[in-house]
Amino acid sequence: MRFQGTADYVATPDLTVAVNAAITLERPLLVKGEPGTGKTELARQVAAALGLPLLEWNVKSTTKAAQGLYEYDAVSRLRDSQLGDERVHDVRNYIRPGPLWRAFASEERVVLLIDEIDKADIEFPNDLLQELDRMEFFVYETGETVRATRRPVVVITSNNEKELPDAFLRRCFFHYIRFPDEETLKRIVEVHFPGLKPRLVHTALTQFFEIRETPGLKKKPSTSEVLDWLKLLLAEDLSPEDLRADPTTALPRLHGALLKNEQDVHLFERLAFMARSRRG
Known part of the structure:
Protein backbone atom coordinates (compact mmCIF):
# COMPACT_ATOMS: atom_id res chain seq x y z
CA MET A 1 0.00 0.00 0.00
CA ARG A 2 1.94 2.99 -1.32
CA PHE A 3 0.91 6.52 -2.28
CA GLN A 4 2.35 7.96 -5.49
CA GLY A 5 0.02 10.92 -6.00
CA THR A 6 -3.00 10.99 -8.32
CA ALA A 7 -3.98 12.49 -11.64
CA ASP A 8 -5.83 15.22 -9.73
CA TYR A 9 -3.16 16.03 -7.15
CA VAL A 10 0.48 16.99 -7.72
CA ALA A 11 2.45 15.37 -4.89
CA THR A 12 6.11 16.34 -4.60
CA PRO A 13 8.64 13.54 -3.93
CA ASP A 14 9.16 14.61 -0.30
CA LEU A 15 5.40 14.55 0.30
CA THR A 16 4.98 11.03 -1.10
CA VAL A 17 7.88 9.89 1.10
CA ALA A 18 6.15 11.39 4.15
CA VAL A 19 2.80 9.74 3.39
CA ASN A 20 4.36 6.33 2.84
CA ALA A 21 6.57 6.65 5.93
CA ALA A 22 3.52 7.37 8.09
CA ILE A 23 1.69 4.37 6.59
CA THR A 24 4.69 2.10 7.22
CA LEU A 25 5.18 3.32 10.80
CA GLU A 26 1.41 3.22 11.42
CA ARG A 27 1.62 6.68 12.94
CA PRO A 28 -0.55 9.74 12.23
CA LEU A 29 0.78 12.00 9.49
CA LEU A 30 0.83 15.58 10.80
CA VAL A 31 0.76 17.99 7.87
CA LYS A 32 1.43 21.70 8.32
CA GLY A 33 1.64 24.51 5.79
CA GLU A 34 0.10 27.78 4.69
CA PRO A 35 -3.69 27.78 4.31
CA GLY A 36 -4.59 26.82 0.75
CA THR A 37 -1.59 24.57 0.06
CA GLY A 38 -3.66 21.37 -0.26
CA LYS A 39 -3.36 19.82 3.21
CA THR A 40 -7.00 18.78 3.48
CA GLU A 41 -7.11 17.66 -0.14
CA LEU A 42 -4.08 15.43 0.52
CA ALA A 43 -6.12 13.15 2.78
CA ARG A 44 -8.86 12.88 0.17
CA GLN A 45 -6.35 12.02 -2.53
CA VAL A 46 -4.56 9.46 -0.34
CA ALA A 47 -7.92 7.75 0.21
CA ALA A 48 -8.66 7.84 -3.53
CA ALA A 49 -5.21 6.55 -4.50
CA LEU A 50 -5.29 3.68 -1.99
CA GLY A 51 -8.92 2.83 -2.69
CA LEU A 52 -9.97 3.39 0.93
CA PRO A 53 -13.05 5.09 2.41
CA LEU A 54 -12.49 8.55 3.90
CA LEU A 55 -13.82 9.78 7.25
CA GLU A 56 -13.48 13.51 7.93
CA TRP A 57 -13.45 15.16 11.35
CA ASN A 58 -13.49 18.94 10.88
CA VAL A 59 -12.23 20.50 14.09
CA LYS A 60 -13.63 23.83 15.33
CA SER A 61 -12.74 26.09 18.26
CA THR A 62 -15.54 24.48 20.30
CA THR A 63 -14.69 20.87 19.40
CA LYS A 64 -13.79 18.55 22.29
CA ALA A 65 -11.66 15.44 21.89
CA ALA A 66 -14.38 13.25 23.40
CA GLN A 67 -16.66 14.12 20.48
CA GLY A 68 -14.31 12.20 18.22
CA LEU A 69 -14.98 9.08 20.29
CA TYR A 70 -18.71 9.32 21.01
CA GLU A 71 -21.41 11.54 22.47
CA TYR A 72 -23.93 10.42 25.09
CA ASP A 73 -27.33 12.11 24.69
CA ALA A 74 -28.49 12.20 28.31
CA VAL A 75 -31.15 14.82 27.56
CA SER A 76 -32.94 12.60 25.03
CA ARG A 77 -32.80 9.67 27.42
CA LEU A 78 -34.35 11.74 30.20
CA ARG A 79 -37.11 12.94 27.88
CA ASP A 80 -37.84 9.41 26.70
CA SER A 81 -37.98 8.15 30.30
CA GLN A 82 -40.61 10.78 31.09
CA LEU A 83 -42.61 9.61 28.07
CA GLY A 84 -42.31 5.95 29.03
CA ASP A 85 -40.31 5.01 25.94
CA GLU A 86 -38.88 1.46 26.13
CA ARG A 87 -35.66 2.66 24.46
CA VAL A 88 -34.43 4.07 27.78
CA HIS A 89 -33.60 0.59 29.05
CA ASP A 90 -30.68 0.30 26.59
CA VAL A 91 -28.16 3.11 26.98
CA ARG A 92 -26.70 2.27 23.56
CA ASN A 93 -29.72 3.94 21.98
CA TYR A 94 -28.36 7.28 23.22
CA ILE A 95 -24.73 6.93 22.26
CA ARG A 96 -23.66 8.46 18.95
CA PRO A 97 -20.32 7.15 17.66
CA GLY A 98 -17.82 9.82 16.60
CA PRO A 99 -15.38 9.67 13.68
CA LEU A 100 -12.71 7.76 15.65
CA TRP A 101 -15.24 5.13 16.74
CA ARG A 102 -16.49 4.75 13.15
CA ALA A 103 -12.89 4.47 11.89
CA PHE A 104 -12.01 1.88 14.54
CA ALA A 105 -15.20 -0.14 13.97
CA SER A 106 -14.88 -0.24 10.18
CA GLU A 107 -14.25 -3.73 8.84
CA GLU A 108 -12.05 -2.29 6.12
CA ARG A 109 -9.15 0.08 6.54
CA VAL A 110 -10.09 3.76 6.23
CA VAL A 111 -8.33 7.10 5.94
CA LEU A 112 -9.24 9.32 8.91
CA LEU A 113 -8.76 13.06 8.41
CA ILE A 114 -8.55 15.23 11.55
CA ASP A 115 -8.69 18.62 9.89
CA GLU A 116 -7.22 21.82 11.40
CA ILE A 117 -6.42 20.38 14.82
CA ASP A 118 -4.86 23.69 15.89
CA LYS A 119 -8.29 25.36 15.94
CA ALA A 120 -9.26 23.51 19.11
CA ASP A 121 -8.20 24.06 22.69
CA ILE A 122 -4.53 23.39 23.49
CA GLU A 123 -5.51 20.27 25.49
CA PHE A 124 -7.32 18.74 22.52
CA PRO A 125 -4.27 16.92 21.06
CA ASN A 126 -3.22 15.60 24.49
CA ASP A 127 -6.72 14.22 25.06
CA LEU A 128 -6.30 12.03 21.97
CA LEU A 129 -2.81 10.70 22.76
CA GLN A 130 -3.77 7.28 24.10
CA GLU A 131 -6.60 6.69 21.63
CA LEU A 132 -4.42 7.39 18.58
CA ASP A 133 -1.47 5.49 20.05
CA ARG A 134 -3.29 2.36 21.22
CA MET A 135 -6.15 2.60 18.71
CA GLU A 136 -8.70 1.85 21.41
CA PHE A 137 -10.84 3.63 24.00
CA PHE A 138 -13.28 2.82 26.82
CA VAL A 139 -17.00 3.63 26.74
CA TYR A 140 -17.95 4.36 30.34
CA GLU A 141 -21.71 4.23 29.82
CA THR A 142 -21.66 0.66 28.46
CA GLY A 143 -18.43 -0.65 29.98
CA GLU A 144 -17.08 -1.77 26.60
CA THR A 145 -13.73 -1.15 24.96
CA VAL A 146 -13.73 -0.13 21.30
CA ARG A 147 -10.63 -1.36 19.45
CA ALA A 148 -9.60 -0.74 15.87
CA THR A 149 -10.47 -3.67 13.64
CA ARG A 150 -8.05 -2.34 11.02
CA ARG A 151 -5.66 0.45 11.99
CA PRO A 152 -6.73 3.54 10.00
CA VAL A 153 -4.42 5.79 8.04
CA VAL A 154 -4.62 9.02 10.06
CA VAL A 155 -3.91 12.41 8.46
CA ILE A 156 -3.90 15.44 10.76
CA THR A 157 -3.68 18.96 9.37
CA SER A 158 -2.61 22.18 11.09
CA ASN A 159 -2.34 25.78 9.93
CA ASN A 160 0.23 26.42 12.68
CA GLU A 161 -2.07 28.80 14.54
CA LYS A 162 -0.82 27.41 17.84
CA GLU A 163 1.97 25.11 18.98
CA LEU A 164 1.07 21.47 19.49
CA PRO A 165 2.25 19.58 22.61
CA ASP A 166 5.57 17.73 22.42
CA ALA A 167 4.01 14.47 23.60
CA PHE A 168 1.58 14.63 20.69
CA LEU A 169 4.30 15.52 18.17
CA ARG A 170 6.37 12.50 19.25
CA ARG A 171 3.57 10.20 18.14
CA CYS A 172 3.28 11.70 14.65
CA PHE A 173 5.27 11.67 11.43
CA PHE A 174 5.63 15.33 10.50
CA HIS A 175 5.66 17.02 7.10
CA TYR A 176 5.56 20.70 6.19
CA ILE A 177 4.09 21.45 2.75
CA ARG A 178 6.19 24.27 1.39
CA PHE A 179 4.67 26.72 -1.02
CA PRO A 180 5.29 25.29 -4.51
CA ASP A 181 7.98 26.76 -6.73
Whole structure:
Protein backbone atom coordinates (compact mmCIF):
# COMPACT_ATOMS: atom_id res chain seq x y z
CA MET A 1 0.00 0.00 0.00
CA ARG A 2 1.94 2.99 -1.32
CA PHE A 3 0.91 6.52 -2.28
CA GLN A 4 2.35 7.96 -5.49
CA GLY A 5 0.02 10.92 -6.00
CA THR A 6 -3.00 10.99 -8.32
CA ALA A 7 -3.98 12.49 -11.64
CA ASP A 8 -5.83 15.22 -9.73
CA TYR A 9 -3.16 16.03 -7.15
CA VAL A 10 0.48 16.99 -7.72
CA ALA A 11 2.45 15.37 -4.89
CA THR A 12 6.11 16.34 -4.60
CA PRO A 13 8.64 13.54 -3.93
CA ASP A 14 9.16 14.61 -0.30
CA LEU A 15 5.40 14.55 0.30
CA THR A 16 4.98 11.03 -1.10
CA VAL A 17 7.88 9.89 1.10
CA ALA A 18 6.15 11.39 4.15
CA VAL A 19 2.80 9.74 3.39
CA ASN A 20 4.36 6.33 2.84
CA ALA A 21 6.57 6.65 5.93
CA ALA A 22 3.52 7.37 8.09
CA ILE A 23 1.69 4.37 6.59
CA THR A 24 4.69 2.10 7.22
CA LEU A 25 5.18 3.32 10.80
CA GLU A 26 1.41 3.22 11.42
CA ARG A 27 1.62 6.68 12.94
CA PRO A 28 -0.55 9.74 12.23
CA LEU A 29 0.78 12.00 9.49
CA LEU A 30 0.83 15.58 10.80
CA VAL A 31 0.76 17.99 7.87
CA LYS A 32 1.43 21.70 8.32
CA GLY A 33 1.64 24.51 5.79
CA GLU A 34 0.10 27.78 4.69
CA PRO A 35 -3.69 27.78 4.31
CA GLY A 36 -4.59 26.82 0.75
CA THR A 37 -1.59 24.57 0.06
CA GLY A 38 -3.66 21.37 -0.26
CA LYS A 39 -3.36 19.82 3.21
CA THR A 40 -7.00 18.78 3.48
CA GLU A 41 -7.11 17.66 -0.14
CA LEU A 42 -4.08 15.43 0.52
CA ALA A 43 -6.12 13.15 2.78
CA ARG A 44 -8.86 12.88 0.17
CA GLN A 45 -6.35 12.02 -2.53
CA VAL A 46 -4.56 9.46 -0.34
CA ALA A 47 -7.92 7.75 0.21
CA ALA A 48 -8.66 7.84 -3.53
CA ALA A 49 -5.21 6.55 -4.50
CA LEU A 50 -5.29 3.68 -1.99
CA GLY A 51 -8.92 2.83 -2.69
CA LEU A 52 -9.97 3.39 0.93
CA PRO A 53 -13.05 5.09 2.41
CA LEU A 54 -12.49 8.55 3.90
CA LEU A 55 -13.82 9.78 7.25
CA GLU A 56 -13.48 13.51 7.93
CA TRP A 57 -13.45 15.16 11.35
CA ASN A 58 -13.49 18.94 10.88
CA VAL A 59 -12.23 20.50 14.09
CA LYS A 60 -13.63 23.83 15.33
CA SER A 61 -12.74 26.09 18.26
CA THR A 62 -15.54 24.48 20.30
CA THR A 63 -14.69 20.87 19.40
CA LYS A 64 -13.79 18.55 22.29
CA ALA A 65 -11.66 15.44 21.89
CA ALA A 66 -14.38 13.25 23.40
CA GLN A 67 -16.66 14.12 20.48
CA GLY A 68 -14.31 12.20 18.22
CA LEU A 69 -14.98 9.08 20.29
CA TYR A 70 -18.71 9.32 21.01
CA GLU A 71 -21.41 11.54 22.47
CA TYR A 72 -23.93 10.42 25.09
CA ASP A 73 -27.33 12.11 24.69
CA ALA A 74 -28.49 12.20 28.31
CA VAL A 75 -31.15 14.82 27.56
CA SER A 76 -32.94 12.60 25.03
CA ARG A 77 -32.80 9.67 27.42
CA LEU A 78 -34.35 11.74 30.20
CA ARG A 79 -37.11 12.94 27.88
CA ASP A 80 -37.84 9.41 26.70
CA SER A 81 -37.98 8.15 30.30
CA GLN A 82 -40.61 10.78 31.09
CA LEU A 83 -42.61 9.61 28.07
CA GLY A 84 -42.31 5.95 29.03
CA ASP A 85 -40.31 5.01 25.94
CA GLU A 86 -38.88 1.46 26.13
CA ARG A 87 -35.66 2.66 24.46
CA VAL A 88 -34.43 4.07 27.78
CA HIS A 89 -33.60 0.59 29.05
CA ASP A 90 -30.68 0.30 26.59
CA VAL A 91 -28.16 3.11 26.98
CA ARG A 92 -26.70 2.27 23.56
CA ASN A 93 -29.72 3.94 21.98
CA TYR A 94 -28.36 7.28 23.22
CA ILE A 95 -24.73 6.93 22.26
CA ARG A 96 -23.66 8.46 18.95
CA PRO A 97 -20.32 7.15 17.66
CA GLY A 98 -17.82 9.82 16.60
CA PRO A 99 -15.38 9.67 13.68
CA LEU A 100 -12.71 7.76 15.65
CA TRP A 101 -15.24 5.13 16.74
CA ARG A 102 -16.49 4.75 13.15
CA ALA A 103 -12.89 4.47 11.89
CA PHE A 104 -12.01 1.88 14.54
CA ALA A 105 -15.20 -0.14 13.97
CA SER A 106 -14.88 -0.24 10.18
CA GLU A 107 -14.25 -3.73 8.84
CA GLU A 108 -12.05 -2.29 6.12
CA ARG A 109 -9.15 0.08 6.54
CA VAL A 110 -10.09 3.76 6.23
CA VAL A 111 -8.33 7.10 5.94
CA LEU A 112 -9.24 9.32 8.91
CA LEU A 113 -8.76 13.06 8.41
CA ILE A 114 -8.55 15.23 11.55
CA ASP A 115 -8.69 18.62 9.89
CA GLU A 116 -7.22 21.82 11.40
CA ILE A 117 -6.42 20.38 14.82
CA ASP A 118 -4.86 23.69 15.89
CA LYS A 119 -8.29 25.36 15.94
CA ALA A 120 -9.26 23.51 19.11
CA ASP A 121 -8.20 24.06 22.69
CA ILE A 122 -4.53 23.39 23.49
CA GLU A 123 -5.51 20.27 25.49
CA PHE A 124 -7.32 18.74 22.52
CA PRO A 125 -4.27 16.92 21.06
CA ASN A 126 -3.22 15.60 24.49
CA ASP A 127 -6.72 14.22 25.06
CA LEU A 128 -6.30 12.03 21.97
CA LEU A 129 -2.81 10.70 22.76
CA GLN A 130 -3.77 7.28 24.10
CA GLU A 131 -6.60 6.69 21.63
CA LEU A 132 -4.42 7.39 18.58
CA ASP A 133 -1.47 5.49 20.05
CA ARG A 134 -3.29 2.36 21.22
CA MET A 135 -6.15 2.60 18.71
CA GLU A 136 -8.70 1.85 21.41
CA PHE A 137 -10.84 3.63 24.00
CA PHE A 138 -13.28 2.82 26.82
CA VAL A 139 -17.00 3.63 26.74
CA TYR A 140 -17.95 4.36 30.34
CA GLU A 141 -21.71 4.23 29.82
CA THR A 142 -21.66 0.66 28.46
CA GLY A 143 -18.43 -0.65 29.98
CA GLU A 144 -17.08 -1.77 26.60
CA THR A 145 -13.73 -1.15 24.96
CA VAL A 146 -13.73 -0.13 21.30
CA ARG A 147 -10.63 -1.36 19.45
CA ALA A 148 -9.60 -0.74 15.87
CA THR A 149 -10.47 -3.67 13.64
CA ARG A 150 -8.05 -2.34 11.02
CA ARG A 151 -5.66 0.45 11.99
CA PRO A 152 -6.73 3.54 10.00
CA VAL A 153 -4.42 5.79 8.04
CA VAL A 154 -4.62 9.02 10.06
CA VAL A 155 -3.91 12.41 8.46
CA ILE A 156 -3.90 15.44 10.76
CA THR A 157 -3.68 18.96 9.37
CA SER A 158 -2.61 22.18 11.09
CA ASN A 159 -2.34 25.78 9.93
CA ASN A 160 0.23 26.42 12.68
CA GLU A 161 -2.07 28.80 14.54
CA LYS A 162 -0.82 27.41 17.84
CA GLU A 163 1.97 25.11 18.98
CA LEU A 164 1.07 21.47 19.49
CA PRO A 165 2.25 19.58 22.61
CA ASP A 166 5.57 17.73 22.42
CA ALA A 167 4.01 14.47 23.60
CA PHE A 168 1.58 14.63 20.69
CA LEU A 169 4.30 15.52 18.17
CA ARG A 170 6.37 12.50 19.25
CA ARG A 171 3.57 10.20 18.14
CA CYS A 172 3.28 11.70 14.65
CA PHE A 173 5.27 11.67 11.43
CA PHE A 174 5.63 15.33 10.50
CA HIS A 175 5.66 17.02 7.10
CA TYR A 176 5.56 20.70 6.19
CA ILE A 177 4.09 21.45 2.75
CA ARG A 178 6.19 24.27 1.39
CA PHE A 179 4.67 26.72 -1.02
CA PRO A 180 5.29 25.29 -4.51
CA ASP A 181 7.98 26.76 -6.73
CA GLU A 182 7.05 28.05 -10.18
CA GLU A 183 7.58 24.73 -11.97
CA THR A 184 5.49 22.79 -9.46
CA LEU A 185 2.80 25.46 -9.60
CA LYS A 186 2.73 25.15 -13.40
CA ARG A 187 2.09 21.41 -12.98
CA ILE A 188 -0.74 22.14 -10.53
CA VAL A 189 -2.25 24.65 -12.97
CA GLU A 190 -2.04 22.09 -15.78
CA VAL A 191 -3.97 19.58 -13.65
CA HIS A 192 -6.77 22.07 -13.00
CA PHE A 193 -6.72 23.88 -16.35
CA PRO A 194 -5.32 21.51 -18.98
CA GLY A 195 -4.36 23.11 -22.26
CA LEU A 196 -4.06 26.65 -20.92
CA LYS A 197 -1.97 28.82 -23.23
CA PRO A 198 1.67 28.87 -22.04
CA ARG A 199 2.01 32.67 -22.46
CA LEU A 200 -0.98 33.31 -20.24
CA VAL A 201 0.29 30.87 -17.59
CA HIS A 202 3.77 32.40 -17.66
CA THR A 203 2.49 35.99 -17.43
CA ALA A 204 -0.07 35.16 -14.71
CA LEU A 205 2.37 33.19 -12.55
CA THR A 206 5.10 35.82 -12.94
CA GLN A 207 2.67 38.46 -11.71
CA PHE A 208 1.44 36.15 -8.95
CA PHE A 209 4.93 35.51 -7.57
CA GLU A 210 5.72 39.24 -7.73
CA ILE A 211 2.64 39.84 -5.56
CA ARG A 212 3.63 37.10 -3.08
CA GLU A 213 7.13 38.53 -2.74
CA THR A 214 6.00 42.13 -2.18
CA PRO A 215 7.56 43.31 1.12
CA GLY A 216 5.02 44.19 3.77
CA LEU A 217 2.22 41.98 2.44
CA LYS A 218 0.01 40.94 5.35
CA LYS A 219 -1.47 37.81 3.73
CA LYS A 220 0.32 36.15 0.88
CA PRO A 221 -2.01 34.59 -1.71
CA SER A 222 -2.05 30.79 -1.67
CA THR A 223 -2.23 28.01 -4.24
CA SER A 224 -6.01 27.83 -4.03
CA GLU A 225 -6.24 31.59 -4.57
CA VAL A 226 -4.09 31.59 -7.70
CA LEU A 227 -6.31 28.82 -9.09
CA ASP A 228 -9.39 30.95 -8.38
CA TRP A 229 -7.69 33.90 -10.08
CA LEU A 230 -6.86 31.86 -13.18
CA LYS A 231 -10.44 30.62 -13.34
CA LEU A 232 -11.60 34.24 -13.40
CA LEU A 233 -9.04 35.16 -16.06
CA LEU A 234 -10.38 32.36 -18.24
CA ALA A 235 -13.99 33.35 -17.60
CA GLU A 236 -13.19 36.92 -18.65
CA ASP A 237 -11.19 35.66 -21.66
CA LEU A 238 -8.24 37.90 -20.78
CA SER A 239 -4.99 37.87 -22.74
CA PRO A 240 -1.47 38.17 -21.28
CA GLU A 241 -1.52 41.85 -22.29
CA ASP A 242 -4.73 42.37 -20.32
CA LEU A 243 -2.98 41.29 -17.12
CA ARG A 244 -0.87 44.41 -16.84
CA ALA A 245 -1.53 46.05 -13.49
CA ASP A 246 -3.44 49.31 -13.36
CA PRO A 247 -0.64 51.94 -13.33
CA THR A 248 -2.64 54.20 -11.02
CA THR A 249 -2.96 51.54 -8.28
CA ALA A 250 -0.39 48.82 -9.20
CA LEU A 251 -3.20 46.34 -8.57
CA PRO A 252 -3.53 43.24 -10.78
CA ARG A 253 -6.71 42.59 -12.72
CA LEU A 254 -9.40 40.92 -10.58
CA HIS A 255 -7.16 41.41 -7.56
CA GLY A 256 -9.96 40.45 -5.15
CA ALA A 257 -9.12 36.80 -5.78
CA LEU A 258 -5.55 37.35 -4.54
CA LEU A 259 -5.62 40.17 -1.98
CA LYS A 260 -7.95 39.47 0.92
CA ASN A 261 -7.70 42.52 3.15
CA GLU A 262 -7.72 46.30 2.77
CA GLN A 263 -4.19 46.70 4.17
CA ASP A 264 -2.70 44.80 1.25
CA VAL A 265 -4.81 46.71 -1.27
CA HIS A 266 -3.64 50.01 0.27
CA LEU A 267 -0.04 48.74 0.16
CA PHE A 268 -0.18 48.40 -3.63
CA GLU A 269 -1.85 51.78 -3.95
CA ARG A 270 0.93 53.37 -1.88
CA LEU A 271 3.59 51.65 -3.98
CA ALA A 272 1.97 53.07 -7.14
CA PHE A 273 1.84 56.54 -5.59
CA MET A 274 5.51 56.37 -4.61
CA ALA A 275 6.47 55.17 -8.11
CA ARG A 276 4.58 58.10 -9.69
CA SER A 277 6.21 60.55 -7.29
CA ARG A 278 9.71 59.31 -8.21
CA ARG A 279 8.93 59.64 -11.91
CA GLY A 280 7.56 63.15 -11.32
